[in-house]
Amino acid sequence: MAPSDMSATITDHMTTVARDLESASTALANEFVRQYVSTTESGSVDRQAPVEAFDMAVRVIGLCADGLADRGAGAELPAGRGARVALQGKPVAEAVEWLRLLERVVADHVLGHATAGRDQIRAVLGRLAELFDVLCTRELESFTSTYNELAGWQARVGTDLLSCLIAGPAVDASTVNDQARMLNINPHQRFRAVAAYHDPAPTAQQWVRARRRIMEVLWRHDPRREILIRERRGLLLALVPIDRAGPGLVELLTRMLDDEPGRSLFVSAGEPGATLPAAGHSCRQALSALEISIYRDQRGQVTQCTDVILEVLLAHNRWVSKRLIETRIGQLVEKPHLLDTLRVYISCDMALQRTAEELVVHPNTVAYRLRQIATLTGRDMRRITDIGDLNVALMAYDAIQMRRDREEARTDLRARLFA
Incomplete structure (x- = not known):
């Protein structure tokens, strides 16, 4: 068969499959919903209303039919699931899992009703894979865009909240609590401030490495990541929940300083605050203790406020x-x-x-x-x-x-x- 005849045959077959998908869209959407809800109940996918899942499937199947028939494939991503997954704080995989499940349902249908030759079937499946890749890419872009916006907003709120606590004047507890809940932080627990200073002044790359080591310790102590952070290159202040299982915060930081970071880092800790609104004093104590640690050249160790309490009082x-x-x-x-x-x-x-x-x-x-x-x-x-x-x-x-x-x-x- 000549190449032109083969191309025409593949095009005709794609048009035939497109018509078949359009006529079978309701049945395929129902099959997708059945599998999707079953997967949801097993706990691996976020639960979604079957009616909404059905509508999404019908629209995606319609886009696939348009793509096979060269009628403008994938003009718009149906539901913006990626953005919603980001807003819900779910893993990025959940933004595309539903599309991959629907792709399997559609591909199984195409294979189950195949009447053409191998080359035609391979061409149809390849075209479907391309269409679903485009849809998945757009979902991931939607997730990334929303996630970055949300992360930026959370960073600004967290920084502003910590700045308010550091400043010194009494803060309104209800305002602090409201902002903490916006960040998914429980304000009614004990918090302790830790501060770190890099000497000599680090390059951007050096600070990235040092900061990563510090954050690894903080996240190991608090896997839920209810941590507030404010930093400049070479200087970091963190307010960390302390009622956690496992080694204490000071112990973990001391272990870190026993290694290479201890040659360039000064670290200090304030006294715990009973709640987040009351933890401002811990921030100020940590910074004062850090200043004393730097003045005394006590690098490579955690200087607690209680260790230098007299110096802190005299300094103020x-x-x-x-x-x-x-x-x-x-x-x-x-x-x-x-x-x-x-x-x-x-x-x-x-x-x-x-x-x-x-x-x-x-x-x-x-x-x-x-x-x-x-x-x-x-x-x-x-x-x-x-x-x-x-x-x-x-x-x-x-x-x-x-x-x-x-x-x-x-x-x-x-x-x-x-x-």
């Missing part, structure tokens, strides 16, 4: 900090070597030899400096109470330095988040 009360410095170590401020010696002496548990080794000086030098400190401050360097008093003054000194850095826009983490 400048008058108290200044008075502590003036009345305890005011005479040492202009003598950095004495301040360093005092700091190391305290960190070495008042052990003279260890202090000398840490400072890389002779023990007699340390002893001489300690006598100078005692003279200038009026404190006994062997008494625990006096040493404790001086240690608090050193914390106040660090708090003032941190405050100065913050005012010079070097460590104001809250300002960076809101930039």
Whole structure:
């Protein structure tokens, strides 16, 4: 048979199959509904009203008949199922499963009523496959478009909600609860803030890798993903539900920092809040603890607010900090070597030899400096109470330095988040 005769035969057969599909559309739609509802009851597909499924099937079968007869195939996708699946938060596969099921029903009908040769049947099935591929592609595009819009909206609402909690002033609990429910988050559970900072300043690629490691930990802790996040490159703040089974949040973060991320990440945690509206203080605590962690170069570990609670209080009360410095170590401020010696002496548990080794000086030098400190401050360097008093003054000194850095826009983490 000549190629032109073969082409004409295939075209005639496609027209015949198109007429057959049009006449059998009701029966095929009923068969599709029967199989679709049966699959739905087994739990693998989202349940849909049989009447609606029937109408969708009839329209798709009509589009297939038009395509086989060259009458303008697949002009419009019937029902926009993909967009609805995205809005319902269902997996993307459910946007096209119904089409693939209908394709099998139609293909089985074509094969069951085939009277032509193999080449004609193969051509018809190939054309049907192309038509259903087009329909599936449009459903997936509908899903993707709606999903992206929804994800963007959710990100904006979540960011705005977390920003409101970070800001400080009391927030209306009903407003917070309403926004949380819009995001499918239960606001009546305990939340805890964690913050992470990458140093040195990361490239976009470095931050993507670090952020992915952090989010893997957070999602492992909270598979339901009821997490609120605000971030800038190199800085992330997350408000995480904590009443979850398995290892605690701090434990999981500590394990992560034992690996490669610990060389570049500072991580902190605030105290839990009883509910989402009450969790703003946890955000502020996490950021304050993170600032202290950065100042002390405590990378590779989780600094909890309770670990640095005194420093946090001093950092937020400048008058108290200044008075502590003036009345305890005011005479040492202009003598950095004495301040360093005092700091190391305290960190070495008042052990003279260890202090000398840490400072890389002779023990007699340390002893001489300690006598100078005692003279200038009026404190006994062997008494625990006096040493404790001086240690608090050193914390106040660090708090003032941190405050100065913050005012010079070097460590104001809250300002960076809101930039």
